[in-house]
Amino acid sequence: MADPPAPTRRARTILALLVLFMMINFMDKTVLGLAGKHIRDDLGLSDTAFGSIGSAFYLLFSVSGIVVGFLADRVPARRLLAVLVVVWSASQLVIGLPAAGLGALLVTRVTLGAAEGPAFATANHTAFGWFPDRDRALPSSLLTVGGAAGVAIGAPLLAVVVTRFGWRAAFALTGVLGVLWTLAWLGLGGEGPYASRTEPAPDEPRVPYRRLLTRGTVLGGLAAGFAGFWTMAVAVTWLPQYLQRVHGIALEKASLIAAGTQVVGIAFMLAIGYASTRMMRAGRTSRSARGVLGGAAVVVSGLATLLVTRVGGGAALILVMMIAFTVGNAFFGLMQAALSELVPASRRGALLGIVTAVASTAGAFGPLLTGAIVDAAATRAAGFQHAFDLGAALMVCGGLLAAALIRPSRDRAALDPAPASAVLTH
Structure with missing residues (x-):
């Protein structure tokens, strides 16, 4: 099999902009957790009330993910992504105003979630327009890495801003970064040669969405994706507070620990994405290169999450966190490639948007339930242990289901009226 053509300079530019898109996206998410103690003290909030702010982010996250997923097949990416970033930047900038209180924080978390809900799927859809199928795992993994880089770079920066200029200034900074990205995207962004068509080709099969959504690949992706989004939402909202309130670590040091784990996580995610691409080019099935590999990463993270509250502090805690909150994130990129x-x-x-949206409903429950568990526990340490154990169980079960059910070639053959042998040898 001949090697595919190398990506063009334009393709690399688009991918770089989309990685920056995901970096800013995760900085927006991270700022709430980093500023959490200051927000709680300033507004007089309980853990349950603060958890509800974290969960408010996901109120429209899934709905908008589905709606924008369908729009992504019809509206040019240059316009669609710009609108999303303008909305989420405005949501952050509002909180920078001194008059913005709890009500404004709740409302803007909802609008922020509505704008960011479609972000990952839409970024992947746009990137896939520039790369052929067997080369998509690595670009999608790079977009996942963009999110990790947003935490790695953003957490220390935002922590300094919070401690020296106040928590509102950190929200304002992320809003300004979004505005700057929008200007760059409007000047350089666009769609590639593999972008979706406005209308299907005459010989393209029309498969009902109910058949698509009941394939094993979709169900496996939903299981592991739900678990991954649960743990991600809990970590973004509560991990800085866990380090501060249970281990007594100052905010700036906690942010550096979080950044360090994400730097190591970037290496993990790049390695897994590269391994998946090499496996596909070597003729391995997408089941093994995307389903089994991705599911195993989720299981490993789940097992490590069980240890987060059991290894004590110091280097052991940092090592476990590096695995627990990063390795499983590699699944998101492989899932997008498998679904495509x-x-x-x-x-x-539409399919990427629907699956990502449904999986991300976990974020509406995880932060809120975590706050309630911490409030109800005899001690903070016990509460966080119960909450993290729940996320670990979800990840182990979800990862095993993904490894067993994700079989893109088989599922495509079942949907395609062409002979199965023709599809399987594609």
Whole structure:
């Protein structure tokens, strides 16, 4: 099999902009957790009330993910991504105003979630327009790395801003970064040669979405994706406070620990994405290269999450966190690549949006339930242990289901009226 052509300079530029897109996206998410203690003290909030702010982010996250997923197959990416970033930047900038209180924080977390809900799927859909199928795992992994880099770079920066200029200044900074990205995207962004078509080709099969959504690949992706989003939402909202309130670590040091874990996580995610791409190029099935590999990463993170509250502090805690909150994130990129195999380009944006949106409903429950568990426990340490154990159980179960159910080639063959042998040898 001949090697595919190398990506063009334009493709690399678009991918770089999309990585920055994901970096800012995760800085927006991270700022709430980093500023959490200051927000709680300033507004007089209980753990349950603060958890509700974290969960408010996901109120429209899934709904907008589905809606924008369908729009992504019809609206040019240059316009669509710009609108999303303008909305989420405005949401952050409002909180920078001194008059903004609890009500404004709740409302803007909802609008922020509505704008960021479609972000990962839409960024992948746009990137896939510039790369052929067997080369998509690495670009998608790079987008996941962008989120990790947003935490690695953003956490120390935002922590300094919070401690020296106040928590509102940190929200304002992320809003300004979003505005600057929008200007760059409007000047350089666009769609590639593999972008979705406005109308299907005459010979393209019309598969009902109910058949698509009941394939094993979709169900496996939902199981592990739900678990991954649960743990991600809990970590973004509560991990800095866990380090501060249980281990007595100052905010700036906690942010450096979080950054360090993400730097190591970037190496993990790049290695897994690269391994998946090499496996596909070597002729391995997408089941092994994307389903089994991705599911195993989620299981490993789940097992490590069980240890977070059991290893004590120091280097052991940092080492476990490096695995627990990073390795499983590699699944998101592999999941997007696996899902893109099931449908032609004209329906790719919708399917990616639907699956990501449904999986991300976990974020509406995880932070809120974590706050309630911490409030109800005899001690803070016990509460966080119960909450993290729940996330660990979800990840182990979800990862095993993903490894067993994700079989893109088989599922595509079941949907395609063409002979199965023709599809499987594609």
